[in-house]
Amino acid sequence: MQRNHNHPKICTVEKVIDETPTVRTLVFSDDVMANVLPGQFAMVWVPGINELPMSVMITDEPGMAAFTVRRHGPASTGLYNVKAGQKIGVRGPYGNSFDLKQGRLLLVGGGTGLVPMMRLLTFVKPEDDVTVLIGAKSKDEVFFEGMAENLLKQNKHQVIVTTDDGSYGNKGYVTDMVDKLVSENHYDGVYTCGPEIMMYKTVQHAHSKGLFVQASLERMMKCGVGICGSCCVGEDLVCRDGTVFDGKHLLSNKEFGHFHRNKAGILENY
Numbered sequence: 001m002q003r004n005h006n007h008p009k010i011c012t013v014e015k016v017i018d019e020t021p022t023v024r025t026l027v028f029s030d031d032v033m034a035n036v037l038p039g040q041f042a043m044v045w046v047p048g049i050n051e052l053p054m055s056v057m058i059t060d061e062p063g064m065a066a067f068t069v070r071r072h073g074p075a076s077t078g079l080y081n082v083k084a085g086q087k088i089g090v091r092g093p094y095g096n097s098f099d100l101k102q103g104r105l106l107l108v109g110g111g112t113g114l115v116p117m118m119r120l121l122t123f124v125k126p127e128d129d130v131t132v133l134i135g136a137k138s139k140d141e142v143f144f145e146g147m148a149e150n151l152l153k154q155n156k157h158q159v160i161v162t163t164d165d166g167s168y169g170n171k172g173y174v175t176d177m178v179d180k181l182v183s184e185n186h187y188d189g190v191y192t193c194g195p196e197i198m199m200y201k202t203v204q205h206a207h208s209k210g211l212f213v214q215a216s217l218e219r220m221m222k223c224g225v226g227i228c229g230s231c232c233v234g235e236d237l238v239c240r241d242g243t244v245f246d247g248k249h250l251l252s253n254k255e256f257g258h259f260h261r262n263k264a265g266i267l268e269n270y
């Protein structure tokens with residue numbers, strides 16, 4: 001029988017990997033989720049707690065998928081605390097994906113925003129010259145650096161880490177490095193996912209140099225399928241029209257980088 005992607009599939013978490021003191025990857029078996037496109041997401045039901053939107057992480061085993069979760073409030077902490085052998089419900093995939101250019105590419109990820117960036121790396125061509133920028137608050141919160149290096153071993157590439165406090169890699173905000181790189185180099189495509197202020201500045205810097213840039217947005221999601229309106233950014237619904245949007249379109253949206261809606265749907269400043 002064909003699977004209805006709007007019905008949660010009950011999956012058993014098979015492995016849990018600690019990435020940082022606050023981030024874990026939960027690996028499970030699912031052919032559909034193993035093959036999603038970069039930028040697509042799933043709605044993940046943590047029984048007895050809540051359902052939350054999550055990007056789908058790659059794994060190195062065929063037919064396996066994963067979620068990389070940072071513990072935050074009740075839902076993400078509930079998912080973070082799921083142990084190997086326990087079950088979660090997974091529906092989707094939902095949303096569009098990045099429009100991958102060829103040539104010289106710049107990927108900018110912060111925190112769990114690195115999840116779609118890692119999947120995007122599995123789609124680059126061997127002849128692409130790829131720079132990955134990883135932004136973190138401090139050394140403890142750096143993850144996926146080794147994975148990015150490994151995924152790009154066939155390519156001309158560099159993986160650059162910035163930390164806000166300078167405890168690892170380059171000191172400073174990742175967006176200052178974006179500004180430097182786009183001022184010194186031409187890129188055929190710039191892609192970003194992470195905290196909205198990081199994406200906003202990345203889009204601004206890249207767009208100001210006339211570069212093609214896309215960002216994958218996160219908004220409060222309840223239904224995940226374009227019904228409840230909770231994920232709107234201006235006229236756009238992130239779950240239905242995104243999560244990936246072109247930089248030019250985003251910069252014309254007055255909410256991007258400035259406002260988001262809380263759980264009650266009220267517009268708040270970032």
Ligand SMILES: Cc1cc2nc3c(=O)[nH]c(=O)nc-3n(C[C@H](O)[C@H](O)[C@H](O)COP(=O)(O)OP(=O)(O)OC[C@H]3O[C@@H](n4cnc5c(N)ncnc54)[C@H](O)[C@@H]3O)c2cc1C
Binds near residue numbers: 218243
């Ligand atoms: C498309 C998409 C992909 C995501 N991928 C990941 C991922 O790979 N890893 C990860 O750790 N997190 C991811 N998130 C964020 C994650 O869904 C939220 O951090 C989580 O829902 C927070 O819930 P909470 O109860 O733990 O926190 P709360 O204490 O309730 O809220 C903490 C923060 O999370 C936001 N938030 C709360 N509920 C939701 C919700 N239902 N939808 C979106 N944001 C919410 C709040 O606005 C607030 O800023 C993603 C979000 C979206 C929209």
Ligand code: FES
Binds near residue numbers: 222227238
């Ligand atoms: S989450 Fe309900 S419309 Fe997008």
